[in-house]
Amino acid sequence: MLKISKKADYALMALQHIASVHFGDMSHARVVNTKEIAEEYNIPLELLAKVLQALSKSGMIESHNGPKGGYLLARSAKEITIAQILESIEGPLGITDCSHEKEGEFCMQREHCNIRTPLLKVQDSIYQLLNNMTLQDMLGGTPPITIQSPTAQGVER
Amino acid sequence: MLKISKKADYALMALQHIASVHFGDMSHARVVNTKEIAEEYNIPLELLAKVLQALSKSGMIESHNGPKGGYLLARSAKEITIAQILESIEGPLGITDCSHEKEGEFCMQREHCNIRTPLLKVQDSIYQLLNNMTLQDMLGGTPPITIQSPTAQGVER
DNA sequence: TAGATCGGAGATCATTATAGTCTCCGATCA
């Protein structure tokens, strides 16, 4: 119920990881490759690859090909909202099927639907919530990761 | 994404309908049978039946067998929250798989999971939202609490 | 410049969740 998908989960984890690598200091940015993240969080490599590609397409991270390649945040963690992340993975978020009804599309209940308006309000509230929370906010609890080698595990403080 | 199921939709519609039949005046209560609701909203009869049975089991409506039978609200619309409705249809609501992890269950990412805490906060917020909105609010009599709609999509009425 | 290391992209498959159907039962009431 109201669950977010595994792919979205992976996206959040990956972005959190990428962001924490150069936490608060873009000049110390380091490219992070798919394998590093996959191993750190036990995520299927090729599925994570898809997720990162989607994030790259939507412009939240930038990719670098070739050896020593990988991903970097494309903008500050403060400017990336949870809503943006989820939407770039799962498309526009809507609580009901009729949330994004296009011209000519109607649900069977549309004509006498008695819950559309209140549900849209709920949806707005949820959207606001997710749109007001940034990647930066998610970094708050977790200390910056200082590892340099992919083999090192994140040290909890 | 973050979608609620058709069954939950049906539950909301049905309850809205049942509640509106004796809106603000329990003494005018009238039993409403499955067929009436199914026809009004174009809901598959037998699927709706399942939904109503679930709602009955969880004590939000009471059932009456036999001819002229049907359903009644078991308590005031003010005392039925959206969260309660959704949960009685879809089980405890959780944004992630690990929201309701039982003893001995662990997700593969648990050990180094960096998003669990922030996600639980998001979940709390959503739960609060749904738990503060009642069936009464959906009837349109009183405006919903805490629900603002700044992004104002299709605010009708 | 060849080969190793990256990401990009598409097809494909397995598993699960959802939506919907069918059938039979017991209660109730006229």
Place this chain on the structure above:
DNA sequence: TGATCGGAGACTATAATGATCTCCGATCTA
């Protein structure tokens, strides 16, 4: 006593999700 209700379970079809496989092009470096 039979028509009309809800209760309950098994069952099927379809869609969404999670995961895998394969091939490609870009890039770095030895």
